[in-house]
Amino acid sequence: MSTQHSTPATDSARPDAAAAYSQAKSEQEWREQLSPEEYHVLREAGTERPFTGEYNSTTTEGVYACRACGVELFRSETKFEAHCGWPSFYAPLAEDRVQYIQDDSLGRPRTEVRCASCGSHLGHVFEGEGYETPTDLRYCMNSISMTLVPAQD
Structure with a gap:
Protein backbone atom coordinates (compact mmCIF):
# COMPACT_ATOMS: atom_id res chain seq x y z
CA MET A 1 0.00 0.00 0.00
CA SER A 2 1.36 3.39 -0.98
CA THR A 3 1.55 6.15 1.61
CA GLN A 4 1.34 9.70 0.34
CA HIS A 5 3.70 12.22 1.87
CA SER A 6 3.92 15.91 1.29
CA THR A 7 7.13 17.82 0.81
CA PRO A 8 8.76 18.14 4.23
CA ALA A 9 8.44 21.39 6.15
CA THR A 10 11.29 23.78 5.53
CA ASP A 11 13.17 26.29 7.59
CA SER A 12 12.82 29.69 5.98
CA ALA A 13 16.27 30.84 7.06
CA ARG A 14 19.45 29.31 5.70
CA PRO A 15 21.37 28.50 8.92
CA ASP A 16 25.03 29.21 8.45
CA ALA A 17 26.22 29.35 12.04
CA ALA A 18 28.42 26.33 12.71
CA ALA A 19 27.20 26.26 16.32
CA PRO A 36 37.92 21.59 -3.46
CA GLU A 37 35.08 19.82 -5.33
CA GLU A 38 33.62 18.36 -2.13
CA TYR A 39 33.86 21.74 -0.40
CA HIS A 40 32.07 23.48 -3.26
CA VAL A 41 29.08 21.11 -3.13
CA LEU A 42 28.91 20.35 0.59
CA ARG A 43 29.70 23.77 2.04
CA GLU A 44 28.77 26.19 -0.79
CA ALA A 45 25.64 24.34 -1.98
CA GLY A 46 27.10 23.61 -5.40
CA THR A 47 25.89 20.86 -7.74
CA GLU A 48 27.94 18.24 -9.51
CA ARG A 49 27.34 17.83 -13.24
CA PRO A 50 24.59 15.32 -14.08
CA PHE A 51 25.59 11.75 -14.92
CA THR A 52 29.13 12.27 -13.54
CA GLY A 53 28.73 11.17 -9.90
CA GLU A 54 30.08 7.83 -8.75
CA TYR A 55 26.74 6.71 -7.26
CA ASN A 56 24.42 7.74 -10.09
CA SER A 57 24.08 4.19 -11.45
CA THR A 58 25.39 2.05 -8.62
CA THR A 59 23.21 -0.77 -7.29
CA THR A 60 25.49 -1.81 -4.42
CA GLU A 61 23.56 -2.55 -1.23
CA GLY A 62 24.45 -0.49 1.80
CA VAL A 63 24.00 2.84 3.50
CA TYR A 64 24.83 6.26 2.10
CA ALA A 65 26.50 8.50 4.70
CA CYS A 66 27.35 12.20 4.71
CA ARG A 67 30.82 12.58 3.18
CA ALA A 68 31.61 15.45 5.55
CA CYS A 69 30.66 13.94 8.92
CA GLY A 70 29.78 10.26 8.34
CA VAL A 71 26.17 10.34 9.58
CA GLU A 72 24.09 7.69 7.82
CA LEU A 73 21.49 9.34 5.56
CA PHE A 74 19.89 6.93 3.05
CA ARG A 75 19.55 3.17 2.62
CA SER A 76 20.18 1.58 -0.77
CA GLU A 77 16.71 0.00 -0.60
CA THR A 78 15.19 3.47 -1.07
CA LYS A 79 17.36 4.33 -4.10
CA PHE A 80 15.64 4.26 -7.48
CA GLU A 81 16.49 5.12 -11.08
CA ALA A 82 15.00 8.52 -11.91
CA HIS A 83 17.10 9.03 -15.07
CA CYS A 84 17.90 12.56 -13.87
CA GLY A 85 21.69 12.25 -13.62
CA TRP A 86 21.95 12.13 -9.82
CA PRO A 87 21.32 9.39 -7.25
CA SER A 88 17.65 9.49 -6.24
CA PHE A 89 16.01 8.15 -3.09
CA TYR A 90 12.38 8.18 -1.99
CA ALA A 91 13.06 8.61 1.76
CA PRO A 92 15.89 9.38 4.18
CA LEU A 93 17.02 6.76 6.67
CA ALA A 94 15.28 8.84 9.38
CA GLU A 95 13.72 12.29 9.27
CA ASP A 96 16.07 13.60 11.98
CA ARG A 97 19.09 12.88 9.73
CA VAL A 98 18.22 15.62 7.23
CA GLN A 99 17.21 19.26 7.36
CA TYR A 100 14.98 21.02 4.85
CA ILE A 101 15.66 24.59 3.74
CA GLN A 102 13.51 26.72 1.41
CA ARG A 114 21.15 19.31 4.26
CA CYS A 115 22.78 16.94 6.70
CA ALA A 116 21.17 17.69 10.06
CA SER A 117 24.40 16.84 11.87
CA CYS A 118 26.89 19.12 10.09
CA GLY A 119 24.77 21.34 7.82
CA SER A 120 26.38 20.14 4.60
CA HIS A 121 24.40 20.51 1.36
CA LEU A 122 23.27 17.17 -0.06
CA GLY A 123 20.86 18.10 -2.85
CA HIS A 124 17.12 18.83 -3.18
CA VAL A 125 13.84 16.98 -2.67
CA PHE A 126 10.98 17.14 -5.18
CA GLU A 127 7.38 16.00 -4.89
CA GLY A 128 4.76 14.76 -7.30
CA GLU A 129 6.89 13.92 -10.32
CA GLY A 130 5.01 10.70 -11.09
CA TYR A 131 7.62 8.16 -9.98
CA GLU A 132 6.23 4.89 -8.64
CA THR A 133 7.61 5.21 -5.11
CA PRO A 134 5.97 4.80 -1.70
CA THR A 135 6.37 8.50 -0.84
CA ASP A 136 5.96 10.40 -4.16
CA LEU A 137 9.21 12.17 -3.21
CA ARG A 138 12.54 12.24 -5.04
CA TYR A 139 15.58 13.10 -2.98
CA CYS A 140 17.96 14.17 -5.75
CA MET A 141 21.39 13.94 -4.10
CA ASN A 142 24.91 14.78 -5.21
CA PRO A 150 28.53 -1.43 1.53
CA ALA A 151 26.35 -3.90 3.43
CA GLN A 152 28.20 -6.64 5.28
CA ASP A 153 27.39 -10.17 4.10
Missing part, protein backbone atom coordinates in the same frame (compact mmCIF):
# COMPACT_ATOMS: atom_id res chain seq x y z
CA ALA A 20 23.74 25.19 15.12
CA TYR A 21 25.03 21.70 14.29
CA SER A 22 26.32 18.91 16.52
CA GLN A 23 29.36 18.43 14.27
CA ALA A 24 30.42 22.05 14.02
CA LYS A 25 33.68 23.06 12.36
CA SER A 26 35.04 26.32 11.04
CA GLU A 27 35.00 26.80 7.29
CA GLN A 28 38.81 26.60 7.40
CA GLU A 29 38.57 23.17 9.05
CA TRP A 30 36.10 22.04 6.36
CA ARG A 31 38.48 23.32 3.63
CA GLU A 32 41.30 21.28 5.15
CA GLN A 33 39.14 18.11 5.39
CA LEU A 34 37.40 18.23 2.00
CA SER A 35 38.70 18.35 -1.57
CA ASP A 103 15.66 27.51 -1.65
CA ASP A 104 14.56 30.26 -4.04
CA SER A 105 18.01 30.69 -5.64
CA LEU A 106 16.79 29.75 -9.14
CA GLY A 107 13.78 32.07 -9.03
CA ARG A 108 11.38 29.25 -8.21
CA PRO A 109 10.82 27.49 -4.90
CA ARG A 110 12.73 24.29 -4.22
CA THR A 111 13.54 22.41 -1.03
CA GLU A 112 17.21 22.02 -0.23
CA VAL A 113 18.29 18.97 1.77
CA SER A 143 27.17 11.68 -5.21
CA ILE A 144 30.03 13.81 -3.97
CA SER A 145 28.01 14.64 -0.84
CA MET A 146 27.87 11.00 0.23
CA THR A 147 29.95 7.90 0.87
CA LEU A 148 28.47 4.46 0.26
CA VAL A 149 29.14 2.02 3.09
Whole structure:
Protein backbone atom coordinates (compact mmCIF):
# COMPACT_ATOMS: atom_id res chain seq x y z
CA MET A 1 0.00 0.00 0.00
CA SER A 2 1.36 3.39 -0.98
CA THR A 3 1.55 6.15 1.61
CA GLN A 4 1.34 9.70 0.34
CA HIS A 5 3.70 12.22 1.87
CA SER A 6 3.92 15.91 1.29
CA THR A 7 7.13 17.82 0.81
CA PRO A 8 8.76 18.14 4.23
CA ALA A 9 8.44 21.39 6.15
CA THR A 10 11.29 23.78 5.53
CA ASP A 11 13.17 26.29 7.59
CA SER A 12 12.82 29.69 5.98
CA ALA A 13 16.27 30.84 7.06
CA ARG A 14 19.45 29.31 5.70
CA PRO A 15 21.37 28.50 8.92
CA ASP A 16 25.03 29.21 8.45
CA ALA A 17 26.22 29.35 12.04
CA ALA A 18 28.42 26.33 12.71
CA ALA A 19 27.20 26.26 16.32
CA ALA A 20 23.74 25.19 15.12
CA TYR A 21 25.03 21.70 14.29
CA SER A 22 26.32 18.91 16.52
CA GLN A 23 29.36 18.43 14.27
CA ALA A 24 30.42 22.05 14.02
CA LYS A 25 33.68 23.06 12.36
CA SER A 26 35.04 26.32 11.04
CA GLU A 27 35.00 26.80 7.29
CA GLN A 28 38.81 26.60 7.40
CA GLU A 29 38.57 23.17 9.05
CA TRP A 30 36.10 22.04 6.36
CA ARG A 31 38.48 23.32 3.63
CA GLU A 32 41.30 21.28 5.15
CA GLN A 33 39.14 18.11 5.39
CA LEU A 34 37.40 18.23 2.00
CA SER A 35 38.70 18.35 -1.57
CA PRO A 36 37.92 21.59 -3.46
CA GLU A 37 35.08 19.82 -5.33
CA GLU A 38 33.62 18.36 -2.13
CA TYR A 39 33.86 21.74 -0.40
CA HIS A 40 32.07 23.48 -3.26
CA VAL A 41 29.08 21.11 -3.13
CA LEU A 42 28.91 20.35 0.59
CA ARG A 43 29.70 23.77 2.04
CA GLU A 44 28.77 26.19 -0.79
CA ALA A 45 25.64 24.34 -1.98
CA GLY A 46 27.10 23.61 -5.40
CA THR A 47 25.89 20.86 -7.74
CA GLU A 48 27.94 18.24 -9.51
CA ARG A 49 27.34 17.83 -13.24
CA PRO A 50 24.59 15.32 -14.08
CA PHE A 51 25.59 11.75 -14.92
CA THR A 52 29.13 12.27 -13.54
CA GLY A 53 28.73 11.17 -9.90
CA GLU A 54 30.08 7.83 -8.75
CA TYR A 55 26.74 6.71 -7.26
CA ASN A 56 24.42 7.74 -10.09
CA SER A 57 24.08 4.19 -11.45
CA THR A 58 25.39 2.05 -8.62
CA THR A 59 23.21 -0.77 -7.29
CA THR A 60 25.49 -1.81 -4.42
CA GLU A 61 23.56 -2.55 -1.23
CA GLY A 62 24.45 -0.49 1.80
CA VAL A 63 24.00 2.84 3.50
CA TYR A 64 24.83 6.26 2.10
CA ALA A 65 26.50 8.50 4.70
CA CYS A 66 27.35 12.20 4.71
CA ARG A 67 30.82 12.58 3.18
CA ALA A 68 31.61 15.45 5.55
CA CYS A 69 30.66 13.94 8.92
CA GLY A 70 29.78 10.26 8.34
CA VAL A 71 26.17 10.34 9.58
CA GLU A 72 24.09 7.69 7.82
CA LEU A 73 21.49 9.34 5.56
CA PHE A 74 19.89 6.93 3.05
CA ARG A 75 19.55 3.17 2.62
CA SER A 76 20.18 1.58 -0.77
CA GLU A 77 16.71 0.00 -0.60
CA THR A 78 15.19 3.47 -1.07
CA LYS A 79 17.36 4.33 -4.10
CA PHE A 80 15.64 4.26 -7.48
CA GLU A 81 16.49 5.12 -11.08
CA ALA A 82 15.00 8.52 -11.91
CA HIS A 83 17.10 9.03 -15.07
CA CYS A 84 17.90 12.56 -13.87
CA GLY A 85 21.69 12.25 -13.62
CA TRP A 86 21.95 12.13 -9.82
CA PRO A 87 21.32 9.39 -7.25
CA SER A 88 17.65 9.49 -6.24
CA PHE A 89 16.01 8.15 -3.09
CA TYR A 90 12.38 8.18 -1.99
CA ALA A 91 13.06 8.61 1.76
CA PRO A 92 15.89 9.38 4.18
CA LEU A 93 17.02 6.76 6.67
CA ALA A 94 15.28 8.84 9.38
CA GLU A 95 13.72 12.29 9.27
CA ASP A 96 16.07 13.60 11.98
CA ARG A 97 19.09 12.88 9.73
CA VAL A 98 18.22 15.62 7.23
CA GLN A 99 17.21 19.26 7.36
CA TYR A 100 14.98 21.02 4.85
CA ILE A 101 15.66 24.59 3.74
CA GLN A 102 13.51 26.72 1.41
CA ASP A 103 15.66 27.51 -1.65
CA ASP A 104 14.56 30.26 -4.04
CA SER A 105 18.01 30.69 -5.64
CA LEU A 106 16.79 29.75 -9.14
CA GLY A 107 13.78 32.07 -9.03
CA ARG A 108 11.38 29.25 -8.21
CA PRO A 109 10.82 27.49 -4.90
CA ARG A 110 12.73 24.29 -4.22
CA THR A 111 13.54 22.41 -1.03
CA GLU A 112 17.21 22.02 -0.23
CA VAL A 113 18.29 18.97 1.77
CA ARG A 114 21.15 19.31 4.26
CA CYS A 115 22.78 16.94 6.70
CA ALA A 116 21.17 17.69 10.06
CA SER A 117 24.40 16.84 11.87
CA CYS A 118 26.89 19.12 10.09
CA GLY A 119 24.77 21.34 7.82
CA SER A 120 26.38 20.14 4.60
CA HIS A 121 24.40 20.51 1.36
CA LEU A 122 23.27 17.17 -0.06
CA GLY A 123 20.86 18.10 -2.85
CA HIS A 124 17.12 18.83 -3.18
CA VAL A 125 13.84 16.98 -2.67
CA PHE A 126 10.98 17.14 -5.18
CA GLU A 127 7.38 16.00 -4.89
CA GLY A 128 4.76 14.76 -7.30
CA GLU A 129 6.89 13.92 -10.32
CA GLY A 130 5.01 10.70 -11.09
CA TYR A 131 7.62 8.16 -9.98
CA GLU A 132 6.23 4.89 -8.64
CA THR A 133 7.61 5.21 -5.11
CA PRO A 134 5.97 4.80 -1.70
CA THR A 135 6.37 8.50 -0.84
CA ASP A 136 5.96 10.40 -4.16
CA LEU A 137 9.21 12.17 -3.21
CA ARG A 138 12.54 12.24 -5.04
CA TYR A 139 15.58 13.10 -2.98
CA CYS A 140 17.96 14.17 -5.75
CA MET A 141 21.39 13.94 -4.10
CA ASN A 142 24.91 14.78 -5.21
CA SER A 143 27.17 11.68 -5.21
CA ILE A 144 30.03 13.81 -3.97
CA SER A 145 28.01 14.64 -0.84
CA MET A 146 27.87 11.00 0.23
CA THR A 147 29.95 7.90 0.87
CA LEU A 148 28.47 4.46 0.26
CA VAL A 149 29.14 2.02 3.09
CA PRO A 150 28.53 -1.43 1.53
CA ALA A 151 26.35 -3.90 3.43
CA GLN A 152 28.20 -6.64 5.28
CA ASP A 153 27.39 -10.17 4.10
